[in-house]
Amino acid sequence: MDKKRNSFSGSIGFVLAAAGSAVGLGNIWRFPYLAAKGGGGLFLVIYLVLALTFGYTLLTTEISIGRKIKKGPLSAYGELNKKSYWIGIFACLIPIMIMPYYCAIGGWVIKYFVGFLTGDGLNMAQDGYFTGFITSTGEPIIYTVIFLLICTFIILRGVNNGIEAMSRIMMPILLLLVIIIAFFSLTISYTDAEGVTRTGMEGLKIFIVPDFTGMTVQKFFSVLMDAMGQLFYSLSVAMGIMVAYGSYVRDEDNLGKSINQIEIFDTGIAVLAGIMIIPAVFAFQGREGMSASGPGLMFVSLPKVFAEMGAIGRFVGILFFAMVLFAAFTSAVSIMEAIVTSFMDQFHIKRATATITELGIALVVGVIVCLGYNKLYFELPLPNGSVAQVLDVLDYVSNNCLMPIVAISTCILIGWILKPQTIIDEVEKNGETMGRKKLYCVMIKFIAPILLLILLLKALGIVTFI
Numbered sequence: 001m002d003k004k005r006n007s008f009s010g011s012i013g014f015v016l017a018a019a020g021s022a023v024g025l026g027n028i029w030r031f032p033y034l035a036a037k038g039g040g041g042l043f044l045v046i047y048l049v050l051a052l053t054f055g056y057t058l059l060t061t062e063i064s065i066g067r068k069i070k071k072g073p074l075s076a077y078g079e080l081n082k083k084s085y086w087i088g089i090f091a092c093l094i095p096i097m098i099m100p101y102y103c104a105i106g107g108w109v110i111k112y113f114v115g116f117l118t119g120d121g122l123n124m125a126q127d128g129y130f131t132g133f134i135t136s137t138g139e140p141i142i143y144t145v146i147f148l149l150i151c152t153f154i155i156l157r158g159v160n161n162g163i164e165a166m167s168r169i170m171m172p173i174l175l176l177l178v179i180i181i182a183f184f185s186l187t188i189s190y191t192d193a194e195g196v197t198r199t200g201m202e203g204l205k206i207f208i209v210p211d212f213t214g215m216t217v218q219k220f221f222s223v224l225m226d227a228m229g230q231l232f233y234s235l236s237v238a239m240g241i242m243v244a245y246g247s248y249v250r251d252e253d254n255l256g257k258s259i260n261q262i263e264i265f266d267t268g269i270a271v272l273a274g275i276m277i278i279p280a281v282f283a284f285q286g287r288e289g290m291s292a293s294g295p296g297l298m299f300v301s302l303p304k305v306f307a308e309m310g311a312i313g314r315f316v317g318i319l320f321f322a323m324v325l326f327a328a329f330t331s332a333v334s335i336m337e338a339i340v341t342s343f344m345d346q347f348h349i350k351r352a353t354a355t356i357t358e359l360g361i362a363l364v365v366g367v368i369v370c371l372g373y374n375k376l377y378f379e380l381p382l383p384n385g386s387v388a389q390v391l392d393v394l395d396y397v398s399n400n401c402l403m404p405i406v407a408i409s410t411c412i413l414i415g416w417i418l419k420p421q422t423i424i425d426e427v428e429k430n431g432e433t434m435g436r437k438k439l440y441c442v443m444i445k446f447i448a449p450i451l452l453l454i455l456l457l458k459a460l461g462i463v464t465f466i
């Protein structure tokens with residue numbers, strides 16, 4: 001019973017959906033911070049070079065595997081090469097681990113969006129508000145479930161009416177919101193209690209102008225690894241998603257062009273997020289404010305920045321959290337789709353059955369993630385030096401251990417076992433020429449696996465000098 005597989009209605013639908021997956025929380029809460037920490041312009045240049053080489057290679061590989069085999073990640077790797085079926089299992093396990101905690105964070109975003117909408121923003125800027133919220137037992141679970149149910153609804157509607165339709169609406173609005181907030185951020189001028197005036201434009205300089213002070217070879221490598229790690233997570237590779245989305249790309253679509261557009265979208269939004277966040281945080285909190293990233297930046301520092309803005313702060317907060325919500329939804333839906341399409345292909349079940357199964361898994365684990373901050377609280381030291389709760393453990397194992405393993409194995413499979421020509425043939429299937437062909441071969445065989453191995457060893461705490 002080989003039913004005709006769904007496909008995106010055209011390359012714009014595909015590009016928006018894939019960009020929607022790539023543009024997520026990582027672009028907003030980690031990229032600007034890493035850029036400010038890594039010497040501004042220096043980080044940006046390294047990131048762009050890596051995006052055009054390393055990122056391009058991984059993205060092209062996964063999307064091409066998906067389009068060639070036309071199956072979700074769980075089955076696709078085994079069909080490419082029988083002995084590689086285990087990569088598919090890992091590539092399906094990773095989104096299963098990520099989905100519950102991405103929903104928990106998505107739930108926090110809903111809470112803050114609703115809070116700013118209903119005029120509770122000033123309250124949310126108080127010290128201890130965020131900790132109080134996530135350590136409470138009821139509310140975080142309710143918001144997690146709401147976020148998860150909205151994702152489930154979109155996935156149940158299918159590829160065209162669900163994922164593609166959502167991306168076509170949310171992605172242009174997201175882009176517009178980021179541009180509006182970024183412009184606003186650049187116009188800020190703030191005088192603090194000590195009478196020091198700082199402007200958004202000065203903050204922009206920290207982000208854009210390369211800063212080589214104290215630069216050593218070791219520091220350079222550490223910026224390189226930060227940029228590579230960020231790019232790797234940002235493009236949504238090594239987690240089955242791009243194989244899943246690639247499997248919905250029509251054979252007649254131009255893959256090379258779409259891949260370039262996805263990269264431009266993802267990197268563009270990351271840079272705009274930097275222009276949006278760094279000037280505002282710098283103006284209101286100075287350089288010290290820029291040491292926060294992740295939830296600390298989004299749910300603690302930024303609400304304080306919005307509170308400092310006065311009356312307009314509430315409005316900016318609403319726009320900001322709406323934008324983050326769109327970024328989170330389009331990413332979470334892609335994570336869920338990677339799982340659902342895998343279940344459908346592997347077990348020959350209907351979309352509804354696969355979706356409800358994943359809903360059940362995400363619900364149970366999602367509740368455990370929420371309880372990880374109260375009833376199930378523990379402090380687990382990780383090899384990378386941080387102290388983890390349930391959410392961080394899932395994040396660490398999936399992002400830092402399993403994803404590099406999947407990516408390295410994929411490079412070995414394509415570079416050495418099946419040979420790069422397999423991917424080149426897929427890209428060139430309908431007469432287009434693949435642009436960076438030689439580069440692709442060198443990257444997939446040598447450079448990408450080596451860089452990824454260093455990333456893995458660093459995450460495992462084995463390599464400590466960078």
Ligand code: PFF
Pocket residue numbers: 021022023024025026027098102233234235236331399
């Ligand atoms: N690429 C998205 C982001 O940057 O947020 C989606 C994503 C990446 C989700 C990595 C989860 C993850 F672990």
